[in-house]
Amino acid sequence: MTDTTRGGPSRRYGSRPTMKDVAARAGVGLKTVSRVVNGESGVTPDTERRVQEAITALGFRRNDSARVLRKGRTSTVGLVLEDLADPFYGPLSRAVEEVARAHGALLINGSSAEDPAREQELALALCARRVDGLVVIPAGDDHRYLVPEIAAGVATVFVDRPAGRIDVDTVLSDNHGGARDAVAHLIAHGHRRIAFVGDQPRIHTATERLRGYRTAMAEAGLAVHPSWVSLGPTEPERVRSAILEVLDGPEPVTAVFCGNNRVTVTTVRVLAERRGSAALVGFDDFELADLVSPAVTVVAQDPASLGRTAAGLLFRRLEGVAEPPQRVEVPTRLITRGSGELPPGG
Template sequence: MPDTSRRADRLADRLSGSRYGNRPTMKDVAARAGVGLKTVSRVVNGEPGVTPETEQRVQEAIDALGFRRNDSARVLRKGRTASIGLVLEDLADPFYGPLSRAVEEVARAHGALLINGSSAEDPDREQELVLALCARRVDGLVVIPAGDDHRYLEPELRAGVATVFVDRPAGKIDADVVLSDSYGGARDGVAHLIAHGHRRIGFIGDMPRIHTAAERLRGYRAAMEDAGIPVEETWMSLGVTDPERVRRAAEEMLSGPSPVTAVFAGNNRVTVTVIRVLAEQSRRIALVGFDDIELADLLQPGVTVIAQDAAALGRTAAERLFRQLDGSLVVPERIELPTRLITRGSGELPPTD
């Protein structure tokens, strides 16, 4: 059979007004097998009460017609969709890939599918996505929030949509949260630099309205204060972490009247940009970055980082989600996962002045 005409048929199906291109339904299967509707349902769902012969007749009809159960109709009847939603900032970010995969694995273990969407760090888009997921009646939501006001979720929570926030806390709403210890991690990282003799240490981070960014800044300040080092304004730079701004910030810190001898980078994107600036300037400035980055061990020097376990974040959140759905969790909690200092060289460089 020429493939073109087959495809043209399919197209005609689709345009002919009949929905789903005339997908067969249980009714069709029942008619063909010469049995009742409910019997087909029983076979499809593996319910007992069907003789092997009947079952076989039904199965043959299913195969012949290419029947596949319509889960939309099923959901309408049963109430559970066996799917969960994941809203994150950017699926292309190497930090979220493993997180997303971890959520998916847990979902799979519970027989659920994963719908995900990227908010692009835009609160409106986050809300739009979350509500679209709720309209599809996902059983639960894992949200990496972009906004800081999630009251719009109130009716959904009341309606029983399980919800876990990850990486950043929920805003103005009472819900489960799974975080990395940004504050502690940043403090450890900066303390590490101080322990190696640095006093003029720069901090380049994300917009302070992002919780993790604020916490990391707080960790930086705490470490400096612990060491009795007064922080100069010019050592800190907070804002969007696109390469241009970070580049400018790094260059200013490194060239001002009291140039820093070390930099603490607030996230993986910042770390990469700073490495690039240092490489261009051929300067061996000490650097510790928040978030591990691929190949960090192969650079010269290796990049010392505060690593979060993205997969563990996702796994923990998803497991909590399903425990909510089990009904075995009642009270929202805030869970903080530890970070880990990985020394590879860049954080152990001595001050250069």
């Protein structure tokens, strides 16, 4: 059985439609169909409309395998996240996907589960599938395994944390500046004994936020007692123990600055049990932060901006822009809600 619609016999029933089928149905040349399918100029609006109608009627789909062989590109990019379940990465991933879609590319993502070996395995698996580029949120601190892939033309951008031992485009939040602003805010409200409870010291963001804490304390002429600083895993048991230690230790603090949202959530629970015995500012906003009592003052990052900026750099590279690797810092902002404005003993 054959299709005898406009353009004459075009294809056998059940076979996959081709550009020739589309051209026959629309009454145009094959080159015109190719221009419409590939988004090229030189086609009048009326002709483009007829071609698009033919594409829809026939159910035509572009043969990307042939396109890859012809152009050496797959129109896919990979995103390696630390933890797909972390709400911080939702808007970041969505922003990368939106930029990729605007460039006609498909995004493939996966989670390293905070495991450097898994990160490497996932990144190289994406490269083996011939993605055009990678956006990586690193779990490890040595990324020389990507050198052959980058040399082979895989555009690569790191986001949230810098790459280890290679020089590539990097997009970061202003972790140091945000932390400094948070601690300066607590100092402005009368606090002199301020604790910092953060993530593991091997993590770039944790060390930068600790550096911002120390900067603010030093600028105010305040000494930091060793017992006020606690870095380690963000599991609730460890954080709870650290918070109780800084509140009840030999040099008890009147305020706590938390290094990320997981630490902040546990701290809110501890302070609620103690009926708000300290002021609190957290790094990273989190769901319901504005509904607890007192509402939680936070340093908010802009994960969507991180994703958009990283993807923008990636596609600049894919478009052939040759320039030294860039390091972009996205500003943070302090959102005051009440917990960080409590006075000492308040």
